[in-house]
Amino acid sequence: xxxxxxxxxxxxxxxxxxxxxxxxxxxxxxxxxxxxxxxxxxxxxxxxxxxxxxxxxxxxxxxxxxxxxxxxxxxxxxxxxxxxxxxxxxxxxxxxxxxxxxxxxxxxxxxxxxxxxxxxxxxxxxxxxxxxxxxx
Numbered sequence: 001x002x003x004x005x006x007x008x009x010x011x012x013x014x015x016x017x018x019x020x021x022x023x024x025x026x027x028x029x030x031x032x033x034x035x036x037x038x039x040x041x042x043x044x045x046x047x048x049x050x051x052x053x054x055x056x057x058x059x060x061x062x063x064x065x066x067x068x069x070x071x072x073x074x075x076x077x078x079x080x081x082x083x084x085x086x087x088x089x090x091x092x093x094x095x096x097x098x099x100x101x102x103x104x105x106x107x108x109x110x111x112x113x114x115x116x117x118x119x120x121x122x123x124x125x126x127x128x129x130x131x132x133x134x135x136x
Contacts, residue, residue, distance in 0.1 A: 063130035
């Protein structure tokens with residue numbers, strides 16, 4: 001037999017399936033950055049007195065789409081309170097209306113940066129969510 005030994009077809013197919021599952025499908029690992037201006041968030045709420053901003057209310061407005069491998073670069077108006085916010089709280093839901101939401105943590109909610117005018121969040125998973133962001 002000349003040349004290197006050949007891998008059996010079943011083993012080759014199994015290795016290919018594993019490589020595809022680890023890499024994701026249809027560009028799931030292709031990171032995308034979405035810049036979101038205040039004008040893009042029609043349901044946003046600002047309580048100037050308490051210096052609290054929310055991207056959407058709990059109900060009545062669709063939550064923002066937050067697909068896997070997406071970075072959201074969100075504008076917020078809390079610079080009027082002087083300086084960067086002290087707290088960013090992120091809620092995730094599988095439902096567009098935000099039903100059955102939970103506070104996000106870990107890889108779905110990587111906080112890349114916070115400034116007086118922007119919050120940058122990265123969904124470091126392949127799971128799609130809907131998101132509500134509260135900045136104080």
